[in-house]
Amino acid sequence: MQHSRLKRCLLPSLLLSACVAAPAIPAIAAPPPAPSRALAVAGTGVRADTVPVTVAPLGLPTPPVPADNPPSREKIDLGRKLFFDRRLSFNRTLSCAMCHIPEQGFTQNEMRTPVGIEGRFVKRNAPSLYNVGYRQHLFHDGRESSLENQVWQPLLRENEMANPSVGFVIETLRTAPDYGGLFEAAFGRGPGIETIGQALASYERSLVSAGSPFDRWYFGGDEQALGAAAKRGFALFNSAGCARCHTVSADHALFSDGAFHDTGIGYARAMLAPDGDTGKVRLAPGVEVVPEVSFSRPEANDLGRYEATGKAGDRWRYLTPSLRNIALTAPYMHDGSLPDLASVLRFYNEGAVPHAELDPLLQPLGLTPRQLRDLESFLAALTGDNIQRLAEDGRSTGIGDTGLQ
Numbered sequence: 001m002q003h004s005r006l007k008r009c010l011l012p013s014l015l016l017s018a019c020v021a022a023p024a025i026p027a028i029a030a031p032p033p034a035p036s037r038a039l040a041v042a043g044t045g046v047r048a049d050t051v052p053v054t055v056a057p058l059g060l061p062t063p064p065v066p067a068d069n070p071p072s073r074e075k076i077d078l079g080r081k082l083f084f085d086r087r088l089s090f091n092r093t094l095s096c097a098m099c100h101i102p103e104q105g106f107t108q109n110e111m112r113t114p115v116g117i118e119g120r121f122v123k124r125n126a127p128s129l130y131n132v133g134y135r136q137h138l139f140h141d142g143r144e145s146s147l148e149n150q151v152w153q154p155l156l157r158e159n160e161m162a163n164p165s166v167g168f169v170i171e172t173l174r175t176a177p178d179y180g181g182l183f184e185a186a187f188g189r190g191p192g193i194e195t196i197g198q199a200l201a202s203y204e205r206s207l208v209s210a211g212s213p214f215d216r217w218y219f220g221g222d223e224q225a226l227g228a229a230a231k232r233g234f235a236l237f238n239s240a241g242c243a244r245c246h247t248v249s250a251d252h253a254l255f256s257d258g259a260f261h262d263t264g265i266g267y268a269r270a271m272l273a274p275d276g277d278t279g280k281v282r283l284a285p286g287v288e289v290v291p292e293v294s295f296s297r298p299e300a301n302d303l304g305r306y307e308a309t310g311k312a313g314d315r316w317r318y319l320t321p322s323l324r325n326i327a328l329t330a331p332y333m334h335d336g337s338l339p340d341l342a343s344v345l346r347f348y349n350e351g352a353v354p355h356a357e358l359d360p361l362l363q364p365l366g367l368t369p370r371q372l373r374d375l376e377s378f379l380a381a382l383t384g385d386n387i388q389r390l391a392e393d394g395r396s397t398g399i400g401d402t403g404l405q
């Protein structure tokens with residue numbers, strides 16, 4: 001295990017609290033065509049005619065919906081508008097979509113961990129929101145289970161959107177002229193603690209993405225849909241034990257067992273000093289100082305599932321993420337410490353981070369470079385068929401500039 005992979009970026013720009021380490025070797029396989037990374041302008045996208053999603057896409061079950069919040073077009077349209085609205089943060093600068101960027105897999109590709117309001121440090125990588133409606137547990141530690149309730153964490157946390165109270169958010173929306181009548185049309189009542197969560201959750205549940213080359217081959221029976229390398233990669237995915245946690249069922253694949261495992265990243269973060277961390281800052285070639293103030297990012301104290309349960313055995317366990325659209329959602333792991341899929345595969349091949357609590361399913365694999373490339377081809381074949389459409393659908397919303405206080 002090369003701990004240097006977990007190395008911190010010592011001199012991040014003062015604005016960015018974390019950064020992605022440069023990959024040790026270039027990514028092996030060419031990534032699949034990704035939608036444009038350029039940040040599209042609000043109001044320019046094409047609204048997808050996908051909502052509400054009631055039919056199971058190839059490779060996924062029918063999306064679950066809570067009985068007390070059945071989806072409707074009005075709710076989804078309102079939720080989309082809220083998701084992209086920067087007025088939902090205390091200083092009116094930060095929207096949900098700025099940490100969950102549609103063109104970057106509904107996460108952020110450029111930073112290990114996102115930057116909150118006024119440049120504040122956020123300790124975990126932003127999960128992708130594709131297929132989030134299928135998740136039983138939310139957040140890397142599973143501390144929330146309802147999308148409706150989840151929204152209040154980013155809205156109120158002082159290092160994310162930093163609103164001072166629920167009432168403050170409600171008042172923002174109640175007085176914004178461009179929201180006039182929208183909540184009433186969707187819910188029969190105005191903005192409130194429930195309806196704001198229900199609208200955002202309805203939009204998030206529409207972010208369903210499957211129908212990948214793998215799905216067309218495995219569930220659709222189309223032999224041509226998947227190349228030979230990716231097929232070999234899928235065999236390895238099973239034989240190397242990946243599918244024990246990233247599960248594939250008979251008629252669908254969530255690629256997650258919905259459980260929490262210790263893969264050693266949390267342990268390594270807490271217990272192993274990153275290589276080369278001398279505390280020195282390089283000002284110019286040959287000029288180094290040990291500053292009296294620290295420019296490195298605040299230390300993340302992250303105990304994983306323990307933070308949600310308080311049980312000692314849950315320390316450093318994290319929720320198994322889905323692998324759908326995984327080629328689009330770098331960097332990886334709860335702290336964003338692995339910059340690309342090749343690094344993730346090297347990590348598993350070396351047996352993760354050996355320590356007492358390491359999940360017994362993780363052992364050194366001894367895969368050859370060619371086998372690792374095959375596995376990567378398989379992972380790259382998990383990209384859904386509607387990525388571009390979901391990104392454009394997001395940008396179809398107009399964000400009002402009116403009502404700014």
Ligand code: HEC
Pocket residue numbers: 083094095096097098099100114115116117122124125126127128129132135137138139140141147150151154155159160161200204
């Ligand atoms: C400052 C960046 C930031 C903003 C703004 C933000 N998020 Fe997140 N989001 C994160 C991070 C980081 C996590 C993971 C936190 C954790 O696991 O403790 C997360 C987790 C989530 C999850 C759980 C996903 C999963 O698979 O577990 C959902 C859903 C979500 N955010 C939706 C939203 C919504 C809706 C908004 C706007 C109201 C929002 N986020 C605003 C960074 C952000």
Ligand code: HEC
Pocket residue numbers: 140237240241242243244245246260261262263265266318319320321322323326329331332333334335341344345348349359361362375
């Ligand atoms: C013991 C259960 C387990 C096994 C076996 C396992 N994983 Fe994972 N995997 C996890 C967990 C848990 C995480 C999240 C770790 C974290 O956030 O720190 C993860 C993360 C990942 C990620 C990063 C996902 C993201 O969005 O950041 C990829 C890619 C991945 N695993 C692929 C694989 C492959 C390929 C194999 C087989 C070689 C494998 N996993 C074996 C549990 C497992």
